[in-house]
Amino acid sequence: MTFTKTLLGASALTLLAAPALAAMSVTATTNLNVRSGPGPQYPVTTIIGVDQSAVLDGCIDNSKWCQVEVGGVAGWAYSEYLVADYSGERTVVYQNQATIGVPVITYDNPDGVVAAGPVAGTISAGTVVGDVIEPAPTTRTYIEANPVDQVYLDGEVVVGGTLPPDVDLYEVPEGQYRYVYINGQEVLVTPDTRQIVYVYR
Incomplete structure (x- = not known):
């Protein structure tokens, strides 16, 4: 996971991550937390219900954390439980990011959030x-x-x-x-x- 100084907030991620690409729709395979940042230490802001759709903006390189939008709320979800339609098949996002064309994005930690405890x-x-x-x-x-x-x-x-x-x-x-x-x-x-x-x- 890479943390850089290229962005000032979550809303800027979509602009950086290949704006020419259309938004990608994904579905959760379980009731899935959406967090305020890409990691288990960040608070939960909402959930994606099982089989509920969300918009996928992109994923951090070499990470399973991806930025999503659901119900007007932007946040981060764990892509092991996100699937996208690819050639008529339900495809797990984290296993096939390059294949299905998921944009690679970076994350800046504007508020200086530090993990609340060791993993x-x-x-x-x-x-x-x-x-x-x-x-x-x-x-x-x-x-x-x-x-x-x-x-x-x-x-x-x-x-x-x-x-x-x-x-x-x-x-x-x-x-x-x-x-x-x-x-x-x-x-x-x-x-x-x-x-x-x-x-x-």
Whole structure:
């Protein structure tokens, strides 16, 4: 990931990134965070819903972070969960940026945002196994009353993602899941597979 002084804000990125190219439409394969900057340390500003469309402005070279626009809000999304139509096929953006002609953009950090903590590993991408759960309200109440240390991981917090083995998980009394704070969000995890089954928003 490269951070340069070429831009003054997110809105300038579109102008720099090959203005001759038409805007590219992409779709999220899961409920996907849109953050204020290209990284897990930046706050979430909105989400792209599963199968919802967004406009892709471009991606940082050698990075999975791309600038998108959804519902009038510009921000950054993790391209492992973005697909574009290419020759009639749904094509994952991060695997095929050059093939589908995604503009390469750079990011200037105008506000001097620094990562809020060290990155401790990577969230492995995965698919949802089983039914989508709906936790009891008492689970959220317990989590909020018993905060634990924040952990930052490369990747994005999505249902189906898998946490690395060195991330501590915390019990919910009389509950089958564990909880942890990842990249600014509370998540529930299956303890045996370490797979995220619910993201609190």
